[in-house]
Amino acid sequence: MSLMPTMLERIARARMDLRMGLPVILTTGESAILAISVESLSPERLTDLRSLGPVTLALTARRAATLKARVYDNDIARVTVPSDAGLAWVQALADPADDLETPMKGPLLSEREGDASLPRLAIAMVKSARLLPAIAYVALENAGDFALKHDLTLLPQSAAEPLLNTSSPLHPVAAARLPMEASEAGRLHIFRPEDGGEEHYAIEIGRPDRSQPVLARLHSACFTGDVLGSLKCDCGPQLRGALSHMGQEGAGILLYLNQEGRGIGLANKMRAYSLQDQGFDTVEANHRLGFEDDERDFRLGASILRELGFSSVRLMTNNPGKIAMMEKTGISVVERVPLKVGENAFNRHYLATKAAKSGHML
Ligand SMILES: Nc1nc2c(ncn2[C@@H]2O[C@H](COP(=O)(O)OP(=O)(O)OP(=O)(O)O)[C@@H](O)[C@H]2O)c(=O)[nH]1
Numbered sequence: 001m002s003l004m005p006t007m008l009e010r011i012a013r014a015r016m017d018l019r020m021g022l023p024v025i026l027t028t029g030e031s032a033i034l035a036i037s038v039e040s041l042s043p044e045r046l047t048d049l050r051s052l053g054p055v056t057l058a059l060t061a062r063r064a065a066t067l068k069a070r071v072y073d074n075d076i077a078r079v080t081v082p083s084d085a086g087l088a089w090v091q092a093l094a095d096p097a098d099d100l101e102t103p104m105k106g107p108l109l110s111e112r113e114g115d116a117s118l119p120r121l122a123i124a125m126v127k128s129a130r131l132l133p134a135i136a137y138v139a140l141e142n143a144g145d146f147a148l149k150h151d152l153t154l155l156p157q158s159a160a161e162p163l164l165n166t167s168s169p170l171h172p173v174a175a176a177r178l179p180m181e182a183s184e185a186g187r188l189h190i191f192r193p194e195d196g197g198e199e200h201y202a203i204e205i206g207r208p209d210r211s212q213p214v215l216a217r218l219h220s221a222c223f224t225g226d227v228l229g230s231l232k233c234d235c236g237p238q239l240r241g242a243l244s245h246m247g248q249e250g251a252g253i254l255l256y257l258n259q260e261g262r263g264i265g266l267a268n269k270m271r272a273y274s275l276q277d278q279g280f281d282t283v284e285a286n287h288r289l290g291f292e293d294d295e296r297d298f299r300l301g302a303s304i305l306r307e308l309g310f311s312s313v314r315l316m317t318n319n320p321g322k323i324a325m326m327e328k329t330g331i332s333v334v335e336r337v338p339l340k341v342g343e344n345a346f347n348r349h350y351l352a353t354k355a356a357k358s359g360h361m362l
């Protein structure tokens with residue numbers, strides 16, 4: 001019956017369930033877990049989780065390193081939640097906000113028996129929901145019956161995992177003329193992914209020749225820099241600088257990718273800023289939260305360029321990772337156009353950290 005949700009639609013539903021604080025059920029066929037986002041966990045649901053069995057907390061190895069918790073499964077740590085630990089204990093392990101005030105949370109007992117693949121999948125799900133990368137879970141028997149009885153979303157790992165790791169196809173939705181300060185010959189295109197994720201935009205300046213390399217910029221959303229004129233980064237001046245360069249040349253394409261905060265979302269970026277106020281740099285802050293330095297998917301940019309008919313670019317960037325990703329996904333980068341604008345007293349350290357730790361070119 002075509003009215004039943006597909007696996008992709010189930011994943012989108014599960015993502016929303018997790019954001020709302022509902023558990024989802026993940027199963028390998030032989031075993032299953034009931035997983036809930038720690039960030040959205042309520043005291044009542046923690047009690048209900050406990051009534052089903054011993055509760056485990058899954059964290060990324062990045063977060064575990066800060067907590068000095070043992071990691072037995074490469075990228076994932078599974079920490080036993082003591083039966084007398086309350087919600088505050090669980091959330092303090094997931095959220096680094098008070099790490100400096102209460103540095104010793106242990107002793108933490110990490111689990112080493114059993115399989116980490118379902119908790120790993122659950123962490124990938126909460127990351128894609130732009131939540132803190134931490135889940136509380138219990139093992140579940142008769143997962144199918146339980147899901148039906150409690151009206152919960154169930155995802156088989158074998159079908160869900162490959163979809164979660166694939167970049168969703170993007171489809172053009174609408175486009176219209178948009179005269180801008182940088183160029184009166186602007187056009188805004190909206191692209192929507194099949195997986196229910198964020199929409200992304202392309203701003204076309206002039207009518208670039210599809211058979212020639214186009215002046216292009218892959219810009220990642222930065223609400224603070226782009227809209228508020230934040231001085232903590234260089235995004236606002238880079239956005240406006242790229243558009244005005246394209247305006248001067250009379251042609252170009254700027255992709256505005258809604259991957260706020262290098263893909264962790266605005267709420268998590270503000271958590272990272274708060275850690276930066278405590279003295280950590282931009283990379284350390286991401287790690288303490290449990291994220292990698294950069295969680296973006298630049299395949300999106302290549303697929304939008306292809307959809308618009310471009311196959312080669314003169315890329316405005318200082319980030320060698322963007323060039324490598326373009327080349328890998330079949331868009332040839334014939335030239336790198338440096339984009340060094342907007343350095344100030346507040347972002348000097350941030351830019352120096354990106355050069356030292358993330359390989360940005362100065
Ligand atoms: N997590 C996190 N994200 C940040 C921070 N400062 C800025 N950002 C985000 O970093 C991204 C910057 O994107 P870009 O300017 O496109 O990328 P870039 O990697 O700096 O590369 P180029 O500008 O092309 O050289 C935006 O998504 C910002 O929201 C920070 O301190 N932490």
Ligand SMILES: [Zn+2]
Nearest residue numbers: 222225233235
């Ligand atoms: Zn920024």
